[in-house]
Amino acid sequence: GAGVSQSPRYKVAKRGQDVALRCDPISGHVSLFWYQQALGQGPEFLTYFQNEAQLDKSGLPSDRFFAERPEGSVSTLKIQRTQQEDSAVYLCASSLLTSGRADTQYFGPGTRLTVL
Amino acid sequence: GDSVTQMEGPVTLSEEAFLTINCTYTATGYPSLFWYVQYPGEGLQLLLKATKADDKGSNKGFEATYRKETTSFHLEKGSVQVSDSAVYFCALSEKGNNRLAFGKGNQVVVIP
Numbered sequence: 001g002a003g004v005s006q007s008p009r010y011k012v013a014k015r016g017q018d019v020a021l022r023c024d025p026i027s028g029h030v031s032l033f034w035y036q037q038a039l040g041q042g043p044e045f046l047t048y049f050q051n052e053a054q055l056d057k058s059g060l061p062s063d064r065f066f067a068e069r070p071e072g073s074v075s076t077l078k079i080q081r082t083q084q085e086d087s088a089v090y091l092c093a094s095s096l097l098t099s100g101r102a103d104t105q106y107f108g109p110g111t112r113l114t115v116l
Numbered sequence: 117g118d119s120v121t122q123m124e125g126p127v128t129l130s131e132e133a134f135l136t137i138n139c140t141y142t143a144t145g146y147p148s149l150f151w152y153v154q155y156p157g158e159g160l161q162l163l164l165k166a167t168k169a170d171d172k173g174s175n176k177g178f179e180a181t182y183r184k185e186t187t188s189f190h191l192e193k194g195s196v197q198v199s200d201s202a203v204y205f206c207a208l209s210e211k212g213n214n215r216l217a218f219g220k221g222n223q224v225v226v227i228p
Contacts, residue, residue, distance in 0.1 A: 003159075004159075031214060033214070033215065033216075035216075040220070040221075041220055041221075042120075042205050042207075042218030042219050042220050042221050043160070043205075043216070043218050044218070045215040045216065045217070048214055048215060056214075056215065059215070091159075091160065093160075095214070103214065104162050104165070105162070105216060106161075106162075107152075107159045107160040107161065108159055109158070109159045110159065
């Protein structure tokens with residue numbers, strides 16, 4: 001079956017531009033996560049949705065970062081007024097269940113954002 | 117906060133050699149522990165997991181045992197293949213918290 005998909009795969013933005021990154025989770029998956037992965041580092045948690053509710057946004061690095069999942073399926077991560085330090089790979093993951101810390105998260109291929 | 121520490125640096129070894137990648141963790145409770153793998157050009161995928169002390173996760177010849185006394189979850193494989201070349205990430209999630217906390221990852225290169 002189809003896995004998690006993300007678009008675009010690559011994005012180049014000029015400093016100060018706004019960007020929007022899309023995630024299509026696996027159909028029927030309730031939970032959706034966004035992570036940021038800097039070069040040579042492990043992914044860092046940004047935010048978590050259960051259906052359309054954003055239950056945890058404690059990892060968002062600044063108020064320039066905003067995420068939504070209005071219908072409980074597709075999610076968009078928006079970064080306003082991009083800065084060079086925003087350059088990273090943005091990963092989306094989804095999981096089937098709403099609870100259970102051992103739920104497997106399925107990751108998309110990521111969007112590589114480069115801010116010039 | 118919760119954190120995961122992986123051994124520094126890439127790992128280069130010959131085919132059929134024994135592989136160990138060290139992972140230790142810091143957590144306030146009793147986390148679940150994971151190893152994720154990222155093959156070249158592909159996304160992260162779960163390799164194995166363990167949810168309580170002394171559990172052993174295994175998959176594709178890889179094993180890791182949840183050691184509460186040493187707060188460790190070291191990954192091992194007895195005989196690596198070239199196809200095992202990838203980046204390996206250790207991760208944890210705390211009870212009641214769905215997010216994953218990852219280590220920095222280890223690049224493994226297996227040469228024929």
